[in-house]
Amino acid sequence: MIFSELKELGILGINNRVGRYILRHNKRANYPLVDNKVLTAERARAWGIATPENYYIIENYGTLKNLGAKLEKLDSFVIKPAKGSQGNGIIVIKEVIREGEKIFFRRSNDKIMDIDEIKHHLSGILSGLYSLSGQSDIAIIQAKIDKHPIFDQYSFGGIPDIRVIVFMGFPVMSMVRLPTKASDGRANLHQGAIGAGLDLSTGHTNNAVIRNQVITHHPDTGHELSGLKLPFWREILELSARCYDMVGLGYLGADIVLTPDQGPIILELNARPGLGIQIANLAGLVPRLEKIQSLGDQDLMAKERAHFSMTHF
Amino acid sequence: MKRIIFYITAFLLLFPIGLLLYKSQVLQLALVPQKVDDVWNFHLTVKSRDGEAQSSFPLPRAGLGMRISDEKIKSNDAKVFLDTNDDSLMATWSNKENTKNRLTYTAKVDLKTINIKQIPRDNTQSYPKEFDRYLKVPELLADDEASIKNLESAILEGTEDKTSAIRKIYYYVEEEIQRNTEVKTIHGTLTTGKGSPLIKARLFNIMAKRREVPSRIVVMIRLPEKRNSEASKIRFTFANEVYLNNRWVPIDTNRGFFGKRPDSFMVVHRNYEEIEKLISKNKVSYSIQVERALINKYNKKDFKKEVLRSDSFFSRFNLYRLPLPLQAMFTTILLIPVGTLVLALARNIIGIPTFGIFTPILLTLFFKETSFGFGMLFFLTVVAIGIGERYVLDKFHLLAVPRLSIILILVIMLMIVYSFSSADLSFVSQKHLAFFPIVIVTTNIERLSIMIAEEGIVNTLKTLLGTLVIASLGYSLYSISALEMFMFSNPELLLTIMGLLILIGKYKGYRLSELIRFQDLVRQKKKFEGLK
Numbered sequence: 001m002i003f004s005e006l007k008e009l010g011i012l013g014i015n016n017r018v019g020r021y022i023l024r025h026n027k028r029a030n031y032p033l034v035d036n037k038v039l040t041a042e043r044a045r046a047w048g049i050a051t052p053e054n055y056y057i058i059e060n061y062g063t064l065k066n067l068g069a070k071l072e073k074l075d076s077f078v079i080k081p082a083k084g085s086q087g088n089g090i091i092v093i094k095e096v097i098r099e100g101e102k103i104f105f106r107r108s109n110d111k112i113m114d115i116d117e118i119k120h121h122l123s124g125i126l127s128g129l130y131s132l133s134g135q136s137d138i139a140i141i142q143a144k145i146d147k148h149p150i151f152d153q154y155s156f157g158g159i160p161d162i163r164v165i166v167f168m169g170f171p172v173m174s175m176v177r178l179p180t181k182a183s184d185g186r187a188n189l190h191q192g193a194i195g196a197g198l199d200l201s202t203g204h205t206n207n208a209v210i211r212n213q214v215i216t217h218h219p220d221t222g223h224e225l226s227g228l229k230l231p232f233w234r235e236i237l238e239l240s241a242r243c244y245d246m247v248g249l250g251y252l253g254a255d256i257v258l259t260p261d262q263g264p265i266i267l268e269l270n271a272r273p274g275l276g277i278q279i280a281n282l283a284g285l286v287p288r289l290e291k292i293q294s295l296g297d298q299d300l301m302a303k304e305r306a307h308f309s310m311t312h313f
Numbered sequence: 314m315k316r317i318i319f320y321i322t323a324f325l326l327l328f329p330i331g332l333l334l335y336k337s338q339v340l341q342l343a344l345v346p347q348k349v350d351d352v353w354n355f356h357l358t359v360k361s362r363d364g365e366a367q368s369s370f371p372l373p374r375a376g377l378g379m380r381i382s383d384e385k386i387k388s389n390d391a392k393v394f395l396d397t398n399d400d401s402l403m404a405t406w407s408n409k410e411n412t413k414n415r416l417t418y419t420a421k422v423d424l425k426t427i428n429i430k431q432i433p434r435d436n437t438q439s440y441p442k443e444f445d446r447y448l449k450v451p452e453l454l455a456d457d458e459a460s461i462k463n464l465e466s467a468i469l470e471g472t473e474d475k476t477s478a479i480r481k482i483y484y485y486v487e488e489e490i491q492r493n494t495e496v497k498t499i500h501g502t503l504t505t506g507k508g509s510p511l512i513k514a515r516l517f518n519i520m521a522k523r524r525e526v527p528s529r530i531v532v533m534i535r536l537p538e539k540r541n542s543e544a545s546k547i548r549f550t551f552a553n554e555v556y557l558n559n560r561w562v563p564i565d566t567n568r569g570f571f572g573k574r575p576d577s578f579m580v581v582h583r584n585y586e587e588i589e590k591l592i593s594k595n596k597v598s599y600s601i602q603v604e605r606a607l608i609n610k611y612n613k614k615d616f617k618k619e620v621l622r623s624d625s626f627f628s629r630f631n632l633y634r635l636p637l638p639l640q641a642m643f644t645t646i647l648l649i650p651v652g653t654l655v656l657a658l659a660r661n662i663i664g665i666p667t668f669g670i671f672t673p674i675l676l677t678l679f680f681k682e683t684s685f686g687f688g689m690l691f692f693l694t695v696v697a698i699g700i701g702e703r704y705v706l707d708k709f710h711l712l713a714v715p716r717l718s719i720i721l722i723l724v725i726m727l728m729i730v731y732s733f734s735s736a737d738l739s740f741v742s743q744k745h746l747a748f749f750p751i752v753i754v755t756t757n758i759e760r761l762s763i764m765i766a767e768e769g770i771v772n773t774l775k776t777l778l779g780t781l782v783i784a785s786l787g788y789s790l791y792s793i794s795a796l797e798m799f800m801f802s803n804p805e806l807l808l809t810i811m812g813l814l815i816l817i818g819k820y821k822g823y824r825l826s827e828l829i830r831f832q833d834l835v836r837q838k839k840k841f842e843g844l845k
Contacts (some may be wrong), residue, residue: 003823005835013823015661020821088763120710126716129763190768212833279834282841 003212008273010284012275017251021289025168025250033247034269037082037140040247047246050265052078052257058122067122068115071096072103076144079121081130081137085270086162087188089130091121092158093143094241099136108158108185128238140150145265154178154228156220157185159295162198162236162256165273165285169244169302171309172288174198175280176205176230181220189276194218196225197281200313207282222290236264237306243269245302318815322459325462325812329805336803340623345798346616353536353579356602361408362595365823369405369591370599371532371582372418376573378427384420391416400583422579422603424536427563429572434474437555440527447527447556450519451586456500461520464503475526476557479564481519484514486566510567514585517566527556530585532592536603547601549592551585552578579603613640616802632801640801645791647683647800650810652677653773653785657817659786665779666824668757673780677787685788689781691731696777698723699758700765700838720758761802 006013012021033039044051049293051127056063056070071077074096081089092108105113113121122139124130131137151160158179165173175195179185182192194215196208206227208215217224230236240254243266253273256264278284291312300308336342361368374397375381386393388406391414396403408414440448452463468485473477493507499516502508508516514530521528532549552565552574563574574580582588590596617633632643652674659665667673680688699720706716764773790796800806 002828006823006827006831007830009838011823011827011831011834012663013821013827015824016821019819107464116710119405190772209833212830214833214837232725275830282834282837 006284010286010288011278012285012289014275016286017272017275021167021251022272026252027248030248031271034249034252034271035083037080037084037268038138039242040266040269043246044266047242049242050262051247052145052265052267054140055143056141057082058139058141060130061123061126064119064122066104067119068178071105071115071141072098074141078142078144079118079125080140080142081125082140083127083131083135083137085130086190087186089121089125092185094144101159145257145267146260148231148260150228150231150258151178153221153223154225156180156218158183158187159257161187161267162230162258162270163277164237164240164254164256165277166240166244166252166254166294167289168250169241169300170292170305171200171240172292172313173277173281173283173285174200174237174240175277176228178208178218180218181210182210182211184225188283189274191279194225195280196228197277197283198230200237201310203230204228207280208275209279212276212279230258232258232263232310234310237309238303239264239266241302241306241309262266314753318819322812323813325808325815329803329807330808332805336592338625340625340627342619342623342627343616345795345802346613347567353422353424353605355418355420355422355579355597357416357418358601359418359597359599361414361597361811365408365596367407368414368416368597369588370416370597371588371591372402372404373420373422373579373581374400374402374839376580376583378425379580381424382421382423384418386416386418388416389414400587401581403588424576424579426576427574429560429562432476432557432562432572435476436474440556444527444556446584447529448522450522453519454498454500457498460500460503460524461516465523466518469524475524478524479521479526479555479557479562480571481515482524483564483566484569486517486520487569487571490516490566492567511551513566514553517553517564521555529554529583531580532582532585532588533578533580534601534603536579538577545601548756549581554583565642595752616621632804643804644797644801645678647804647807648790648797649674649678650807651790651796653819654810654813655786655790656783657814659779659783661817661820662824664824665783666776667780667783668760668776670759673783674787676780676784677791680784680788681791685785691727692781694727695724696758696761698727700762704762708791717758 027140033043038054039055041051041054055074058067076094076096077159078093079089079091084090091113093105093113094108095106097104097106097112103115105115105118107113113210125137125139128136145159147155147159160176160178162174162176164171176198177187177189178196179187180195184191187193189211192211194208194210196205197205198204204259205225205228210219216226236256236258239256243252243254244250245267249269249271251271251273253270255267255270257267258264275285335345337344355373357370357372359368359370372395373379373381385602388403391406391408393416394405396405404416404418406414406416464485468481469478472481489506489719490502490513491507492510492513493505493567494509496502496505496507497509497512499512499519502512502516518528519532531552531554533552534547535550537547550567552563552567552570554561554563556562562572564571565574565578592599613633617631620631620633621628632640635643656667656671656673660667676688676692679692682688683691702720702723709716711719761777762775764776
């Protein structure tokens, strides 16, 4: 059979992911908790889980009017659609420049925007250009997260994030996504960011890919990728395991960022995490998922589940 | 749960198949209407020879096994008189001085094979008066008469009934006389055993008449066999008809048919003796062209009758009972589920990316409403305009709805331009064209340009290509008219499609595209294990 090699490696395909894991373990009613980042943030606050601070929530075009006065008070921020996916519609402003009456905004890629361009982008978000279903959306103006110094040699432009696939509350696979020049500073594999697989027991990188191609060095910094070991590794896995308790999705992807001061925080959650993580790890998800399934109901705490994953995967 | 799905799927797959079997085996119904493709375009041009004050020429007339429609007769200036008699239609026109008068006749002719299998014995003694002309034996030369008498005493001795006699004459003329266009007298034919088709027809005709069987020579043409073949000049050829048991029975001694005329022969006139002089070369010159009409229709009318006659559940529940416009609509609509099947296969088993879920099907319908080439051209132009204008309008910082509306207006303008630049847009159905581009614009253009910005031109083109490929596949379904008729005649197949969709929906294996996606993983993993 032509698929036998994939099957031997335990690679999870899209149909299998949807049919056996997402449809069975993710209740539709819980989707808004992850698809809408405003709801995710509210729920996280209630659970005492750290997320980036939301400065403003822009729900309608009317609030765009005095936007300038609001943004003037900030030093840096991120604009996000609440229901966006794959990083679409996100703009990172790293500096707010005040020139007399006027204000300008410097993006992470050093392009300058004026207030009208910001408003235009926001109205695009509100009209649903970037939302999952194309329906009208709300925009979030969020605190910009700074890069943890450990990533200095491993990232170009933006902030790396750590994706953890959590199945029934157990972390099963993880990777760190490192922005590149090609990805325009975004931690998005589709756009050409590096995906580096992480050893679940140690937080060490074990392999790295760009667009499904295996690489050994960062294309922009030239730094060797194999030497990275993430700090707070146990905390990262515990945090991702708690997300299962928080939103009740059996199969989810937790996106975590390392802040220089707060440690790991939840950036967003994903009910349909991608399968590229298997390439980044050179490993299939199926054996791990089946291992978790074979445990049956254990009623373990997040800490215990994270520990199980660290010792077994 | 699994068991329920299994039973439901099995039912959905098998129930319609059972119905099909019931319809075809128990009710003896055909599953699709008969195809009607033996319709011919017939063109006849007749030119009068110089000096003829008046000309006449036979025109085909509907009869057994032959239906005629869309008849058109044209002549320059001359008035044409039509004379109908039992044998044919006769056109007569008077020629003005010093002008070559020409008559053209065109018609659509639908032919059916005549096949009379049982011809009982015939002992008819007298015939009505109008049969006189079919019974009157023409005057014969002494030589001819003598040789005919000889033959009669040899083959017809002791034959009682007319049918048997005709059969004997047929066997003799058909088998014993070889085709040879040189031999042109009856006497010569009977002594040499060779004769032209006309002579054979005449011999048969005379011998039938001598046994007091009404008989006539039919003038016909043979239709070209191959489609679109550049046929050699079509000339008249001859066969016979005899009146047995109150009906005319076709007989062809040249090609060996008794009681049968295949649908490859078209009768132009049914009594050669009447027109013998008219069609001779020194009176007129004529040319005939025939071609298969490019219609590929199904005989829905007869099929409907057949289904209604079956007096079953299906005679009440079938789509042929609907008014015609609704029938046309459902013919189109019933292929959409087949399209979704293709779409589901392409997306979930192969893994071809598409814009939106049903965009390819919308596109397919658009191609169907217009034409493939035009549809594709229009769609690509709309996409180009959409993308181009979005980049321009992006600089104006317009809100999304007004901006989309402007693109929409541009599309309407494009439609106007198309209408002006294209001389003939009649192949475009006016009703549907207007709505389609609007759907495409509102659902796709904006996403398309965002996709270009976010995921790059390569991914966008892949998706665009995937969409077009599936739309083209869907369109090719519509070009299979048999499939269309099959779905329309047996709408219960929708259940089968549902069953197949459940099977696809339950497929948890890999997609073909994942072979490519994960090929590097497999390669690296192998290398890795090789090192160990």
